[in-house]
Amino acid sequence: LGIGGMLFAIRFDQLRVAPGKHMFVLDRDKEYLRMSPGFDKDHWPDTNDHTYYGDVDSYWGYTAVP
Numbered sequence: 001l002g003i004g005g006m007l008f009a010i011r012f013d014q015l016r017v018a019p020g021k022h023m024f025v026l027d028r029d030k031e032y033l034r035m036s037p038g039f040d041k042d043h044w045p046d047t048n049d050h051t052y053y054g055d056v057d058s059y060w061g062y063t064a065v066p
Helices: 030-035 050-059
Strands: 004-006 014-017 025-026 039-041
Touching: none
Parallel strands: none
Antiparallel strands: 004 039, 014 025
16 A cells, blocks of 8 residues: 555555445545555565564554464
8 A cells, every 4th residue: 555655564454345346445544644654665674574564563553462
């Protein structure tokens, strides 16, 4: 998901399917998304570094169960 030139990792549990429209809907305003951890399309986060995913989970209010 992106705004402008930024891309954002969104947890699937934050999305809902819009009936009959074949699309996902995120029930958050643009400012909330702008403040979330994002990245530039030319500079993706290191997927081997779990710090990024921890930041994303924390922002969206998810706590991993050990």
